[in-house]
Amino acid sequence: MMGPVLAACLLIILSTAWISQANEALCKKDGGVCSCNNNKNSVDCSNKKLTAMPINIPVDTDRLVLQGNKLSSLPNMAFHNLSKLTYLSLGENQLQTLPAGVFDELKNLETLWIQQNQLQTLPVGVFDHLVNLDKLYLTSNDLKSLPPRVFDNLAKLTRLELGSNQLKRIPEEAFDSLEKLKMLQLQENPWDCTCNGIIYMAKWLKKKADEGLGGVDTAGCEKGGKAVLEITEKDAASDCVSPNTTTAIPIGTMTPASVIYDDIHEIKVPQENFQKFLGYQEPDHLPTQPQCLMSISGYLGLMMSLMLTSAAILYVFHFLKKA
Template sequence: MMGPVLAACLLIILSTAWISQANEALCKKDGGVCSCNNNKNSVDCSSKRLTAIPSNIPVDTTQLRLHQNSLSKLSPTAFHSLSKLTLLSLQGNKLQTLPAGVFDELKNLETLWIQQNQLQSLPIGVFDQLVNLNKLYLHENKLKSLPPGVFDHLTKLTILGLRNNQLRSVPNRAFDSLSSLSDITLNDNPWDCSCNDILYLAKWLATNLERHAGANCDQSSKAVLDITEKDAASDCVSPNTTTAIPTSTTTPASVIYDDIHEIKVPQENFQKFLGYQEPDHLPTQPQCLMSISGYLGLMMSLMLTSAAILYVFHFLKKA
């Protein structure tokens, strides 16, 4: 009687392995553009040469990776249906600006990567709704200025990357609300230490030595935190008051976002492809395309399972 028992155990083990493999398999979204992990609600659209964000990304997605693509602009409502996002990566694209309100629905977002783009300015209030943001990476852009109050609502922010931009100063009291901040990078910016609007930054750096990596004046190697009122005597015109994008003069969505470039898939095909069900269009099981290795593994599991079933029937027949 030990034979059937061992065969039954083998059958259970193989079935469990097959189910686990199916759940962990990479599935494809939007006709194969992105891959996802259903167990983690994670969608990966990175390194796909995308010029627009794929449509029909599941609304329960919590992690969305769009880095290393060719995105040059975003729709103002690009992420409005993805309110559960906690992580969004947009680094390594060609973004020159951000539309006002693009992040307004992402109140659960904790990590935002926008570094290595071509951003020259930011809309006023662009981060105001990101009340749970913990990490914000803006380094390696072309930012010439920051709008007033840009970080005022980011009270949970612990990491802020601003290095390698074109900043000459920051708005007065720019960092005062960042009580949780533990790390900020400001180096490799052309800080103008001859103008008195650098004094806020100098005093902030001097009293927050443990938080920052340091910043030097563009005209010399002198540290910004060592600048005094005598050094910065000139009353210069700050670019922060002239280059920020006001929210009241945004370009219409029809102009900034060309629907022709949007990747669309007929809804009925998308539902059939992913195994979506009405009314909420959420997948009941991963009915997705798998990689070649995953497919071969599945076939091997099925063959072993069939062999185990035949083995059980053989011993039961003898019994």
């Protein structure tokens, strides 16, 4: 009879062998998922039609390319075992969001590509741990806004690309920590130069233009044809309300509930319009009695299977405990 200690040891050996085989399968050049260069600790998983991240990437990988796949989301711990990465490419996927903390372990990362995805927002602090990041590419997404002080910890950043998004303005002080920046791309965004929320960006770009920063003239106003750095406080005099801001209803204009209730009784909605509004459709046929009984019996069968499985598991645990 196999003792518990021997069983545990066998399980560990089998798990180690499986992981070794999985890593080998990942890096095979003759049919594996990715191409690997072990001498350079490089893993290339580009253009493989992947819908999920490979889970067996070697922990000593320095360069990881996942470009040109069908990734629509990432686990929040996707890169937590890859702390040696200096280069990561996630471009040309279908990412709609980035989970908070997804890059927290990548303190050695120098280049990050996230261009040509479908990102609309970024989590607060998503880049805070990328203290060695040198280049960040966010071009061709659907970013409508940026979190406050999103670039604060990127003191070594020399290149930032935000072109071809849906940005109308930049949060106050968003660029203040980017002292090492040498190239900034901001083209093809609908920069709103009629609201005073653009003044911070205009003044910052004007200052950096005098210091020789490249790309400061790539931000053009959506209306008027001016560059953002040419905008003055007189041009952007309006105190615009953000689209996400909700305005409370003035108390004086609220209608008593009794009046609303009385009005509802006077509204006559045709039955077919009401059904259309609710998305109701007349079923082709109703389930028959035998069909209902079959559904119930199937459900009971499933419950019985679960009960038997649970009992078997409890029996095994009891047997191991006695052993």
